[in-house]
Amino acid sequence: QDTVNLRMTIWSANEAHLAMFNEIAAAYQAENPNVTVTFDSLPFDTYTTTLTTQIAGGNPPDLAWILETTAADFVNSGALAPLRESFAAAEGYELDDVTEQATALWSSDGELYAYPFSTSPFAIFANNDLITEAGQQTPAELIAAGEWNWDNAIAIAAAVADAGHDGLIVRDFNYQIWQNLASIWRGWGASPWSEDGDTCTFADQPMVDAMSFIHNAIFETGAMPGPGESVDFFAGDAAMTITQISRASLLPQGDDAFDWDLVPLPAGPAGEYAVIGQAGIGVFANGANPEVATDFLAFMTNPENSRKLAQFFPPARASLLTAETLGLTNPLLSPEQLESVVIAGITNGVVLPGHEGFAQIQQTVRAELDALWTPDADVEAVLASVCDRIGSLL
Amino acid sequence: MKTELAPRTKVLVYGLMCVLLIPFVFPTWWMVTSSVKPISQIFAFPPDIIPRSFDFTTYGRVFELQPFAQQYWNSAYIAALVTIGTMLFSSMAGYAFARIRFPGANLLFMVVLLGLLIPSEVTIVPLFQMFLSWGMINTHWPLVLVPIFGAPSVFATFVMRQFFIALPVELEEAARVDGLGRFKIFWTIALPLARPALAAVAIFTFLHSWNLYLEPIVFLSSPDRFTLPQALTQFTDAYGGALWNVQLAAASMTALPVLIVFIIAQKQFVEGLAHTGLKG
């Protein structure tokens, strides 16, 4: 039997991650002595670029991590090998355990092209010290009172900002990664384009309202830091931040520690909602050994290994979505936090927006939206021009 | 060499230089000091010029998180190979263009100069395809071969040519009479005398290879083959967030040896360029 070397590109270079992957690979190799697996860590910032270069050069990896934003590109291009059949055939795989919610993004015409190994909900971290200091109710108190909505949340942020600190930070947004704003605008029921991805809905009323709300928070009440201002919630000088739960590891300890909390996203005018980020693993159809790679992927994501992956990556399998399982690997979070934020989030969450040709759309929208991030911007006009520019790309 | 300045002018010059230094030195200072700060303090505002606490464990972490010693070695030996190769082949070509009459010399020189004009982003895809077909992806070959023979060496060839043009021709004639052939003349007379120019070429080439960013990312995929600039991006926590202090510790370690080499070599280096006159 020929030896097969599988290569999988990932964007993590973290030791613990690699140790776990290698452990899984070793286990696979024990069963299939002719197969070896190597994991290539590419820098996150240039991940897709590098991957693309490899593909263009005719050297695609066998397997690759894929970001939610580029999911559509990969899924629809025909570059990825179909997975459903192999998964179904794999013993004890229990494909049904993987929520449809989670696989939607990675499927096309009923076929699955990548396995969503990480589904990470967006939530709010709050600095209760600063909030109480500013004489505000903490989010937990508001939740308890059933008043955890955007109006109140932004009021807290504004009050803390008035007290000389910073209010609410949408982490990693930086006035560039605008898709992260989905964690807010979903509360208005807004989305950048229609479900089928063909129509621009930036200029629709929900989006206009949501963006006006954000604009107001930035430039009127100062509840959100303005463009060109870098503030780090975890340094302890901001009231709240929207980010994924994995950031809990950044919470300062010891002297710099503060009283923090993790709460779900507040309700918007359109009601309660959740947003998740996702990453999938796909197999390249043009790789040297797509069958072996698919088989390995089936092994890697079987129930047993999924439990291992869940140490770091919130799982897509319903059976693993228990506070108990998650608590083992997220010791910082309380069972309530896990329940309300993680489990609820993964179960109900909408994935960040993605689209075929997303990079180009992202860039075009980013450039157009820059006009929005000035005090006297005309929100409606800017959003209309966004649609004008991306219409042809959708 | 200039004549001495008047004391008043001296003070003025020192003052001006110190002010100008701020934007040059502050970022490096920040890099070094931040490497021993806890992450939460790195982006604190206003920044601490002197860190409040020193945590040198980041330097140890650099080696734990990545095969940093290996990566250091990779960068070092690649840069050394590139430097030596460039010094050899560029001085050969520079010598020929400066000293040997052969038909088509001018045209060929123009062709070589073309290499100076092409950004590496432009040719990276075809180069990737070529190296793939030679089975050299995820090896260090592309990082060695392209700089030695491709665009980056052209500047070196140019500098060497200018230097050799200025070298007294009698020395070579003496060597011919003394019984040497072309190659021996080049090797025993021209090259030893080109030491200053070679020093300049060496520093430029070494720096270029040492700082190469795009190419390693494209050509290399396993961490134990990474080079330093690429390795710098790899210090992340369990969730992909940058470990700034560790990354900056690694960055400091990357910059320091080169600075030391520069301090040692700068006199040779400046003189070397002075000798070439670097006339276009």
Added chain:
Amino acid sequence: MASVTLTDVRKSYGATAVIHGVDVDIADGEFVVLVGPSGCGKSTLLRMVAGLETITDGEIAIGDRVVNDLEPKDRDIAMVFQNYALYPHMTVATNMGFSLEHRGTSKAQIAERVKWAADILGLEALLDRYPRQLSGGQRQRVAMGRAIVRNPQVFLFDEPLSNLDAKLRVVMRGEIKGLHQRLRTTTIYVTHDQVEAMTMADKIVVLNAGRVEQVGAPLDLYDRPANQFVAGFIGSPAMNFIGGRITPGGFVAAGVTLPLPAGLPAGERSAVYGARPEAFALAPDGLPATVTLVEPMGPETQVTLMLGEHQIIAVFRERVKARPGDTLHIRPDLEAIHLFDAETGARLN
């Protein structure tokens, strides 16, 4: 040691010919000096002998071997360059031994030869120095050492002393001469220094614009230059030339009539009258001449005079106390008068 024979040697750079057919025979052991005005082709000729320039046409033989297509290294010559061309990155010893290294000579032999040469040239104490640590004269000596160490068949020198100051030049001139007397190696020596040419040469070759004007022993050239060019070129200060006509009554020039030596072919004709500065003596019955500049130089005095309408320079071996404007009476020595054809410049007497 060997003879050197140049037969109708020509050189062109592209379309411009710079050497127009030169024939010179140099005997074994002879010391030949090439002189001529700047740009006349001295260096070119020397470098063709060395093999540093290709020979466009004609033939150069060293001994009985035609060397036209031999590499310099195969010609068994040694060359001393104007600026010495010492290898700055090698010590004196290495510089001197360098040419032997490439001829398969053993280390011990090289060391021995270098020592031998260093002894001759008084360089023993300097063998470990680098050229930059030497004075001009010492560098010169090293350059010679490098040449003699190999005991070549021919030495070639291209203005080897012109970078030295006057005093040192005198010393080194003596040393080169002494060396030649000792080694008797055939030598071709390029210079444009009168004194060097006169004092060193067995034979001088006067070149002009790529052609040989005259070949001969130094004093022959001085005393009987074949033509006006050689006459004007050899001797310093240069010979005075006065254009005019040979008549039975003397040499008639503008504003003055000069005495002529006896034994000239009869008949009037245009000619050039040549008299060296030393050929004039002060004599109360001499021709009156007006002083324009007096330059006392210690034992002798150089005086610029107007003789009729001609400016001449005279050197008197005494202190002359004249001032510009004074009149001196001078008489040319008829033994030392040269007459040249006005057109061709060929010697008449």
Added chain:
Amino acid sequence: MASVTLTDVRKSYGATAVIHGVDVDIADGEFVVLVGPSGCGKSTLLRMVAGLETITDGEIAIGDRVVNDLEPKDRDIAMVFQNYALYPHMTVATNMGFSLEHRGTSKAQIAERVKWAADILGLEALLDRYPRQLSGGQRQRVAMGRAIVRNPQVFLFDEPLSNLDAKLRVVMRGEIKGLHQRLRTTTIYVTHDQVEAMTMADKIVVLNAGRVEQVGAPLDLYDRPANQFVAGFIGSPAMNFIGGRITPGGFVAAGVTLPLPAGLPAGERSAVYGARPEAFALAPDGLPATVTLVEPMGPETQVTLMLGEHQIIAVFRERVKARPGDTLHIRPDLEAIHLFDAETGARLN
């Protein structure tokens, strides 16, 4: 034009003193030549006058203005550098006019002055050329043009002819001299060429290791050097020195006894006997000397001889047909004998 007065001028670089107190008076319009061995401080002194080096101690006055603390441009001097220091990127005309540009002279005036200087120096046809397109002598002339165009009070020359070949040097020497006779600008001229010093100077200053050895008219220095240093320095070939004792029976040296002039202070003493090469004549009753080298130089012959155990050089104003090993009989001219103290080198007669 103005006088230049140096009063106890000193110069140190850091701790090393290179000029140890120099006093020189230069009269208005005088042409003074500074000579001395290499490194004795000639250039340093000149550059101090120019203002290019600071004056460590003492005073320099131009006219009646002490210039110690004036910038070069405020001293109203002009300087000609050894390698001319022509601005390679400017035409001849711009080079010459450059110094006027900074003195608020109008364009028209500059052009006029440049034309005037070019006329004097025969540079009219070259005004649009660049220095690289000129021959050595032409460059020299441009450098002078740059100096005279401003009509400064003092000209300073630092070995202006040393980069030229012998022939051109003679020509340029004449031109500089002519220029001085015409403009009568006070001039300080550094050289280490004997002939230049002798022929050009009104007054020669002999420097040695940062001190003045003697000041005087050229022939005074030649005829009565104040000490052995000056005697050896002035004149070429250099004076022969023979160490020995003055006795009533003559000058007793190793292997030979030389005649002494009359009128010496009585008493025996150690001394150095100095005789210029020209001071010997062939005489059948002279002292026997063995020939080691004969160098015929046209009108005269330079012969190296062993006189007792002393090597001397003699120049005879005739053709000497001797060969190495022959014995010649020579007689020193007693009028031209110099005697120096063996210790201090001071003149005795």
Added chain:
Amino acid sequence: MAVREKRKRPFWTMERRDAAAGYLFIAPQLAGITLFVLIPLGLVFWYSLHEWNVLASTFRFIGTENYERLLTDRDLPRVLGATAIFSAGLVVLNMSLALLLAVLLNQKLAGITIFRTLFFSPVVVSLVAWTIVWSFLLQNNGGINGMLAAIGVEGPNWLRNPTTAMISVIVVQVFKNVGLNMILFLAALQGVPRELYEAARVDGASPFKQFRRITLPLISPTVLLTSIITIVGSLQVFAQIAVLTQGGPGISTTVLVYYLYQQAFQFHLFGYGSTLSILLFVIVAVLTFAQWQMRRKIVFYEN
């Protein structure tokens, strides 16, 4: 004279041997240039005639369509404008600062080596670290505005305003790399003969005049060379822009190389990306050629 027999000349005459040596000496470099520059460039041109979607693996010959697209690309004029401003600004600032520094560092002063090293140090500092620090300093609430505030000036939001963003990327790039040009100028300054300054002093030229009339013309060959290298280099800068502004705000700092990088590597439009590469190459070549042609007019040459 006897008629000389025409000797037969060997094939390997001295000229031929020398020429052969010449070709041998340049052979490695020439082979390298062919392999790693000329062939890839040819391939890039070939790609530019195709529609190439990497993910979908489509590679379709479309003739000059991509070139026609250059004409209709709505963003391209602004990208070219930004490129021109960026390059011009960078070159002018880089060259003048490098010259100023070189003049300062050419003085005979104690500790000058330390200053030289410090000014040069950014060249060896990792680009990543360098740009991150600067993006931090250039924040609205960053170090620079902090300092400005200290002297009572309200600084602009550097990276968010098209004009100041352009200035920022230029300045950050200049500080990073000006050390290289500084060294080249320093070397050139040391090559100016000292006598010329002395002559100029005697001629009465002020230090400023000396600089303008003597120094500048004499180092002009180096100025030309560095300006070519710097212009070529400026057209190749993109990592810094990617970190600092990502081409924004709007596309105000999207220079051509960044744009082509986006098209090819981020948008996977390799065909069009290659076309932009060819455009960039043509621009660089034309600029360099023009500078080279002008050199006789603006530059002083010794020979």
